[in-house]
Amino acid sequence: xxxxxxxxxxxxxxxxxxxxxxxxxxxxxxxxxxxxxxxxxxxxxxxxxxxxxxxxxxxxxxxxxxxxxxxxxxxxxxxxxxxxxxxxxxxxxxxxxxxxxxxxxxxxxxxxxxxxxxxxxxxxxxxxxxxxxxxxxxxxxxxxxxxxxxxxxxxxxxxxxxxxxxxxxxxxxxxxxxxxxxxxxxxxxxxxxxxxxxxxxxxxxxxxxxxxxxxxxxxxxxxxxxxxxxxxxxxxxxxxxxxxxxxxxxxxxxxxxxxxxxxxxxxxxxxxxxxxxxxxxxxxxxxxxxxxxxxxxxxxxxxxxxxxxxxxxxxxxxxxxxxxxxxxxxxxxxxxxxxxxxxxxxxxxxxxxxxxxxxxxxxxxxxxxxxxxxxxxxxxxxxxxxxxxxxxxxxxxxxxxxxxxxxxxxxxxxxxxxxxxxxxxxxxxxxxxxxxxxxxxxxxxxxxxxxxxxxxxxxxxxxxxxxxxxxxxxxxxxxxxxxxxxxxxxxxxxxxxxxxxxxxxxxxxxxxxxxxxxxxxxxxxxxxxxxxxxxxxxxxxxxxxxxxxxxxxxxxxxxxxxxxxxxxxxxxxxxxxxxxxxxxxxxxxxxxxxxxxxxxxxxxxxxxxxxxxxxxxxx
Numbered sequence: 001x002x003x004x005x006x007x008x009x010x011x012x013x014x015x016x017x018x019x020x021x022x023x024x025x026x027x028x029x030x031x032x033x034x035x036x037x038x039x040x041x042x043x044x045x046x047x048x049x050x051x052x053x054x055x056x057x058x059x060x061x062x063x064x065x066x067x068x069x070x071x072x073x074x075x076x077x078x079x080x081x082x083x084x085x086x087x088x089x090x091x092x093x094x095x096x097x098x099x100x101x102x103x104x105x106x107x108x109x110x111x112x113x114x115x116x117x118x119x120x121x122x123x124x125x126x127x128x129x130x131x132x133x134x135x136x137x138x139x140x141x142x143x144x145x146x147x148x149x150x151x152x153x154x155x156x157x158x159x160x161x162x163x164x165x166x167x168x169x170x171x172x173x174x175x176x177x178x179x180x181x182x183x184x185x186x187x188x189x190x191x192x193x194x195x196x197x198x199x200x201x202x203x204x205x206x207x208x209x210x211x212x213x214x215x216x217x218x219x220x221x222x223x224x225x226x227x228x229x230x231x232x233x234x235x236x237x238x239x240x241x242x243x244x245x246x247x248x249x250x251x252x253x254x255x256x257x258x259x260x261x262x263x264x265x266x267x268x269x270x271x272x273x274x275x276x277x278x279x280x281x282x283x284x285x286x287x288x289x290x291x292x293x294x295x296x297x298x299x300x301x302x303x304x305x306x307x308x309x310x311x312x313x314x315x316x317x318x319x320x321x322x323x324x325x326x327x328x329x330x331x332x333x334x335x336x337x338x339x340x341x342x343x344x345x346x347x348x349x350x351x352x353x354x355x356x357x358x359x360x361x362x363x364x365x366x367x368x369x370x371x372x373x374x375x376x377x378x379x380x381x382x383x384x385x386x387x388x389x390x391x392x393x394x395x396x397x398x399x400x401x402x403x404x405x406x407x408x409x410x411x412x413x414x415x416x417x418x419x420x421x422x423x424x425x426x427x428x429x430x431x432x433x434x435x436x437x438x439x440x441x442x443x444x445x446x447x448x449x450x451x452x453x454x455x456x457x458x459x460x461x462x463x464x465x466x467x468x469x470x471x472x473x474x475x476x477x478x479x480x481x482x483x484x485x486x487x488x489x490x491x492x493x494x495x496x497x498x499x500x501x502x503x504x505x506x507x508x509x510x511x512x513x514x515x516x517x518x519x520x521x522x523x524x525x526x527x528x529x530x531x532x533x534x535x536x537x538x539x540x541x542x543x544x545x546x547x548x549x550x551x552x553x554x555x556x557x558x559x560x561x562x563x564x565x566x567x568x569x570x571x572x573x574x575x576x577x578x579x580x581x582x583x584x585x586x587x588x589x590x591x592x593x594x595x596x597x598x599x600x601x602x603x604x605x606x607x608x609x610x611x612x613x614x615x616x617x618x619x
Contacts, residue, residue: 018059023052025077028069032132035188035195038163042132043070043123050193051135053155058116058141064109066101073167074100074527077109078124079137080252081236081463083420087111088371088483089516091419094125095365096486096502099524099531101125107523116141117236118210118254120157127166130216130492132193134159138210139236145327146208146232146241150258153208154199158222158249158273159215160186173493174353181346181354182281183217183493189275189291197293198303201269206260207295208232211249216492219250219276219413219466221316224269224295225306229257231324235462237422238327248276248318248432250415252464252490261297269295272306274316278437278469279412320432322425324460332455333424333476336403340394340613343407343446343597344414344467344489344499349552355498356489362498362551363488364390366535369524370502371484374510376532377542381507386542388535390551392501394613396479398509404487407446407472407597414467414494418477420485420505424459427452427474428466437469444470446597464490472597482506482513498551 030044045051056062068075078092090111091097101107122134136155141147162169162184169184191197201207209229213220223229223246230241233256247255261269271293277283292306342358349355355362366373366388374381387393396402404423406416413436427447430438439445452474459476467473467489488500524531533539536548 018057018061020061020063021054021056022063023054023065025064025066026069027066027075027133029071034190034193035161037188040163041165043075043128044132049132051133053135054121054137056113056137056139058139059112059114061110061112065106066109067106068101068103071103073128074102074125075123075128075133076101076107076125077121078419079109079111079119079121080417081115081117081119081254081422082111082113083115083481084111084483085114085420085481086513088420088481088485088510088514089520091483091485092124093419093486095369096419096484097371098369098520099527099529101523102527105523105526107519108517113139115139115236116144117233117238118212118256119236120212120214120252120254122214127170127492127496130162131166134214136210136212136214145238146258149232150206150208151202153210155192155210155212157190157192157212157214158220159190159193159213160218160275161188161190162216163187170496174497176352179348179352179354180281181356181497183279183491185280185282185284185287186216186218188288189218189220189273191271191273191291191293195291195293196303198296199294201261201295201297203261203263203265203297206258208256208258210254210256211247212254213249213251215251217251218279219248219415221274221276221318222247222249222272223316224259224271226262226267226269227259227295229259231319232256232258234321234324234460235422235464237461239324239460240327242319242324244319246316246318248466250413250464250466250490252415252417253462253466259295261295265298266301268297268301268303270304270306271295272308274308276413317434318432321460321462322428322431322456325458326461329458330424330461332426332457332459333401333478335401336476337400338396338613339403339405341405341407342501343409345409348555350555351552353497353552355552356494357498358392358501360554361390361392361501363392363500363502364388364498364549364551366391367537367547367549368530368533368535370504370535371510371514372516372531373534374484374504374507375514375516376539377534380542381510383543384504385545386534387502387504388545388548390549391535394501394503395507396503396505398479398482398506400479402477402479404475405447405472406467406475407444408467408470409444409597411440411469413469414489414491414499415464416467416473416487417464417490418475418485418487418503420481420483421477422461422463423465423475423477424461425465425473425475426455426459427472428468429471430468432466432468439468439470444597445472447472447474470597479503479505482509484510
């Protein structure tokens with residue numbers, strides 16, 4: 001995964017015009033063994049795995065003709081970080097903007113890449129991408145402010161890896177036998193879909209490293225022994241250069257850094273990755289949390305394994321991305337027109353399974369993709385009701401300044417991703433670094449709009465932000481991209497258990513900005529998914545949600561008319577609780593009961609749940 005910056009610059013300097021970059025993807029099962037431990041089925045493309053790295057130049061048109069040859073699994077492709085402005089139908093998020101593509105169907109993605117930086121592509125259907133369906137998407141830019149500061153670039157992907165198939169792990173995860181919602185623990189950790197990777201470098205030379213966490217669950221720390229990293233881009237946003245010793249990269253986040261080698265060729269530089277063990281309910285004795293790969297100066301010098309002296313990942317002091325400053329100088333957005341205030345909870349519902357909620361809603365797919373509802377609902381497309389209660393829809397007006405307040409009622413961190421945008425991060429507590437887990441000793445702390453530090457004048461922008469354990473983050477963006485956009489935790493276990501919501505942006509403009517191709521409708525027909533109607537597939541009355549997919553009911557409080565059901569559940573829970581205690585070796589449960597975060601430094605004795613949506617100003 002190497003590219004010469006000189007070649008890229010010369011191509012554009014010689015007047016190369018924007019071009020069409022085309023791929024034909026036949027998606028099938030292949031066999032791989034990336035950690036050398038277990039052969040298993042993975043999702044390959046054209047009979048090969050790892051998947052091809054897609055490289056384009058800014059302004060190119062990307063066309064990918066995909067055929068689903070898996071035989072037993074539906075799929076899709078989400079182009080992570082691509083704004084898809086004017087091409088919302090190409091976003092690739094199943095049941096948000098398209099139908100799942102069933103086996104035997106073809107589907108073409110076709111859009112212009114009017115962005116720059118480091119991205120990736122992955123399946124966005126069920127538990128698809130952790131089975132191997134993910135890879136880097138690099139957009140080169142001859143006008144990047146650091147384009148002349150390095151000789152060569154390397155693309156580096158980090159990921160966790162499971163020996164079992166997702167279809168098996170998912171049934172164990174969402175199960176009566178897992179009432180705490182403990183996520184399956186990976187079996188290993190990979191770099192570039194392998195281990196013990198080497199990157200050939202020269203002395204006294206600078207290199208650009210594009211680092212992407214394409215994993216399913218675990219954030220990772222990364223550092224290079226003997227070298228500092230200079231950050232120049234995050235999530236496609238160029239930044240003023242800042243040096244970092246250690247980076248903390250959560251699922252779906254990306255960093256571009258420049259490193260400069262020294263004079264000596266006596267040693268090879270160790271690239272050290274350390275998994276964030278705080279995300280796991282337990283650490284198996286055979287799980288290697290830290291791995292070593294190398295920048296190789298001398299092929300005759302030994303490739304020694306790094307000695308990680310940190311007792312736990314908590315002892316690694318990572319760079320706080322909140323301090324980064326975009327090079328374009330985009331100022332803090334004005335006071336919001338609308339505020340969306342939600343809290344992450346992990347809860348048990350009447351099925352006995354553990355679900356994820358934003359406020360009291362666990363995302364449940366509609367019967368019609370939400371974009372198709374917007375296309376078919378006529379004047380009612382501006383009404384939230386047509387998108388269903390359990391897709392957690394929020395309708396945004398065109399060009400509104402939107403503020404999202406995201407509180408964490410859970411003791412785990414969550415990487416939240418917004419499709420169709422990046423956003424300004426204007427407040428986050430506790431910060432990345434030594435204080436990251438500082439709120440775990442007490443109750444969750446919620447954002448208090450009357451008591452916060454000054455917002456940065458030029459905030460960092462990202463499309464994935466880490467929500468700290470029991471803390472909060474505040475974001476702003478402009479609703480300037482008509483379409484249906486997912487907002488969700490990028491840990492796939494959490495997305496599948498409902499940690500998502502739907503932003504319907506400028507719905508009155510969607511029909512003039514979106515054109516759904518025939519092969520997209522054909523895939524829906526093959527999958528037997530309706531393409532018109534509200535969330536319940538009702539075409540007669542779009543306000544009638546009878547028959548919509550619904551989330552499981554809450555567990556009743558006390559003895560009610562449903563007491564018999566509650567009693568039966570309690571008995572079952574007691575039995576399962578005993579089993580769970582034995583199974584987890586008396587380990588503490590990771591997730592705490594649902595509790596609204598208290599506003600920081602609030603004088604009130606009890607916190608109250610925040611409203612979902614608040615108009616932030618009039619006029």
